[in-house]
Every structure is written in structure tokens, then in C-alpha cells.
Amino acid sequence: MKIQRVVVVGTGLIGTSVALAVREKGAEVFLSDRDPASLAMAVELGAGTPLPRRLDRPADLAVIAVPPAAVAAALKDLQKRGVARFYTDVASVKARPVLDALKLGCDLATYVPGHPLAGRERSGPAAARGDLFLGRPWALCPTEAASGAAIEAVTALAEACGAEILTVDPVEHDRAVALVSHGPHVVSAAMAARLGDGTETALGLAGQGVRDVTRIAASDPDLWIGILTANAEPVAAVLDAVAGDLALAAAMLRAAHGADADVAEVIMQKVGDLLSRGNQGVARIPGKHGGGPSHYAIVSVLVPDSPGELSRLFHAVGEAGVNIEDLSIEHSPGLPLGVAELSVKPEAAEALAAELRDRGWSVPVRSES
Ligand SMILES: NC(=O)C1=CN([C@@H]2O[C@H](COP(=O)(O)OP(=O)(O)OC[C@H]3O[C@@H](n4cnc5c(N)ncnc54)[C@H](O)[C@@H]3O)[C@@H](O)[C@H]2O)C=CC1
Numbered sequence: 001m002k003i004q005r006v007v008v009v010g011t012g013l014i015g016t017s018v019a020l021a022v023r024e025k026g027a028e029v030f031l032s033d034r035d036p037a038s039l040a041m042a043v044e045l046g047a048g049t050p051l052p053r054r055l056d057r058p059a060d061l062a063v064i065a066v067p068p069a070a071v072a073a074a075l076k077d078l079q080k081r082g083v084a085r086f087y088t089d090v091a092s093v094k095a096r097p098v099l100d101a102l103k104l105g106c107d108l109a110t111y112v113p114g115h116p117l118a119g120r121e122r123s124g125p126a127a128a129r130g131d132l133f134l135g136r137p138w139a140l141c142p143t144e145a146a147s148g149a150a151i152e153a154v155t156a157l158a159e160a161c162g163a164e165i166l167t168v169d170p171v172e173h174d175r176a177v178a179l180v181s182h183g184p185h186v187v188s189a190a191m192a193a194r195l196g197d198g199t200e201t202a203l204g205l206a207g208q209g210v211r212d213v214t215r216i217a218a219s220d221p222d223l224w225i226g227i228l229t230a231n232a233e234p235v236a237a238v239l240d241a242v243a244g245d246l247a248l249a250a251a252m253l254r255a256a257h258g259a260d261a262d263v264a265e266v267i268m269q270k271v272g273d274l275l276s277r278g279n280q281g282v283a284r285i286p287g288k289h290g291g292g293p294s295h296y297a298i299v300s301v302l303v304p305d306s307p308g309e310l311s312r313l314f315h316a317v318g319e320a321g322v323n324i325e326d327l328s329i330e331h332s333p334g335l336p337l338g339v340a341e342l343s344v345k346p347e348a349a350e351a352l353a354a355e356l357r358d359r360g361w362s363v364p365v366r367s368e369s
């Protein structure tokens, strides 16, 4: 099935990313948001046109991309207005929206709850990207009431976004994401919160490790309060287990400190066990399927920390005829250099690196996918 007309309600990060992805596949997209500024920006970005109060005929599918607690009411309203033949949502929790929809008397035959396991730590349409879902898991949680045609339509949406579909029961979904998404979010926030007490010197020494561990802690607290509230018990169970490991590690470190070397070595085995279990856990995370946003090659360039240097670099890349697909800048405060990581099409990377070196830029030999 090809979905040709899509309505997206909630033009934030996820809604606008879905809209951009299906637009790229040729679908006609109608957008709606309770915040006129979000809607205007999504339209400006080319994600679609504003949803009129009445469509001449229903869309194939409506995608509800609003906070979890607002999903069921939006579904009820859209179904009442007959906006689409089928409906889905993208909320990070699944059991609660289904229960709410049931309570509000929504039609569950045309509704297939969904959740793309892809996102960013930034909110709003400006952070959206059409390739956000490439190769990422997309959970579908159809209830028994869902019609085959509804499942087909929502499957077609996830496929059009380039995602890998996984069908899972809503309650099992929520337990699973407590482990792989919601628990990690709180752990990241807890570590990032410690940085509030850090001295300037400590923060000046921040390297990639602390950035990796705390990246998602920059996310919108209001959105996450809604997610955690709707998945409280499973998340609490993950946090208890993590807290147990951390408390044991702290106790062992104290016990080892000041103990005789041979005793300390035995005590530190316990901490070593945790680190080894950590290695095993990381190894269990499946690689991304298909080509995701990170299938670009990265060309790293050392950039002096002085005015105009980045603009000089971008000019040089432009002169080389290469498009920058994505960009990140690693810079530790106080250091005279930063590293600009330019994501470019893999076939352009080698020539770009050579061209930049010719122009006097320092480009360490490294290219990753
Ligand atoms: N942020 C992330 O990385 C991910 C978020 N999700 C889920 O996607 C949904 C949207 O999250 P984001 O796009 O990150 O949030 P966002 O804050 O970027 O966008 C949400 C948008 O919904 C609008 N909105 C809120 N209530 C509304 C209503 N009743 N009617 C119409 N518009 C309404 C807001 O004005 C805002 O523009 C949430 O349910 C979230 O759990 C799913 C995967 C990843």
C-alpha cells in the first residue's frame, strides 16, 4: 500500500521529521499544531501545508505526534472529524494512550499505536530531519481490534520513513523501552546533574565520554515528565537495579581505598565484574540496519578558536563543491583549537580531505561510517 495523503498533528521534532520523510516519497502532507509558530516553521521547512478545517476527502493516514498525555484526545477529535481513514501515534509510551483511547470511546479498528525509536535531544520543527528514522526500529502495537487495513497503512508509513518495523504488545513495549530508552534517560540526567557542582577546571577537562553519557540529558524536561509518568513502574524498576550497582561500586571503592594491595585487588574484582557486565551489555545492542543518518563519512578538521575560522572552512568546502550533510563541533573551553566534524557523502570524503589539506587545513586521517 502506498500512502499518498498524510495528516500530521503536532509539528515538533517527530511530526515534522515524519512529514519531511513522507514528502520526500511524494506524499501530500497536511500539518496541524496548537502552536501557530511551530506550524508556521514546519510549513516554512517544506514539511507540508496547513490542515484546513475540512478536507475534501479523508487522508489515508493521520499521524498524531503530540505528547503522550494528549494522544487520545487528539485521536478522538480527528476521528470525530473524519480526517483520515487510519490513525497512528508516535508517543514514547504505548499502554497509556491505548487505555485513554479506550476510555474516550475512540474507534480502535482504525488506530494502530506506534513508536519510532529515533529522536534527538532537541525539540521542535527546527530540529527535524527527513532521514531521522532510516534504519531505526519502529514499534507497532496494534490492539486486537485493529483492522488489517489499518496495520497495512501504518506499516507503509514506517516503511516510507525507512524504519525497521517491530510488532510488540503495548505493555511489553513499555517494559522494553524502560530498559533501553527511559531508564538511560534518567541515568544520563543524574550524571549531567552532577556537573552543576563541577568547577570550571573540571568542566574545562570535559572530553567525549561525558558528552556521550549526558547528551540526551539536554532534552525537554516537560516532555520527559510526561513519558516517565506514563511508564513509572517499569522505569523505577530499572533505576532501582542501576542504583544497586552504583551503590555497590561506591562501597567497594571505599573499602579498597586504604586496604592492603592484595585485599584491594580482591575487593576491586566486584567493580571489575560490573565493568565486564557493562562490556557485555554494550555488545548486545544491535547495530543499526540499513543506512542511517550516520552513513555519511566524517571528515574531521582542526579549526583554530578565533573569529571567522569556521566561515573560512565552510567557504573552502563550498569551493571544493562538496555539500555538508551534517556538522558537529567538538570544542573544550580554553583550548585554542576545536574539531569540526563534517558529515559528507562517502564518495566525496577523500577528495575533500585532500583539497582541505592543500588549502592548509589540518585534517587528521580518519573517515568513519
Ligand atoms: N523527542 C524524541 O526524541 C522522541 C519523541 N517521541 C514522541 O513523539 C511525540 C512528540 O515529541 P517531540 O516531537 O519530541 O515533541 P516536540 O515538543 O518537538 O513537539 C510536540 C508538538 O506537539 C504540539 N502539541 C502539543 N499538544 C498538542 C495538541 N493537543 N494538538 C496539537 N499539537 C499539540 C506542540 O505544540 C509541539 O509543536 C511525543 O509523544 C514523544 O513521546 C518519539 C520518539 C522520539
Ligand SMILES: O=C(O)C(=O)Cc1ccc(O)cc1
Pocket: 091, 092, 116, 117, 118, 119, 120, 121, 181, 216
Ligand atoms: O536522542 C536519542 O538518541 C534518543 O534515543 C531519543 C529518543 C527519545 C524518546 C524516544 O521515545 C525515542 C528516542
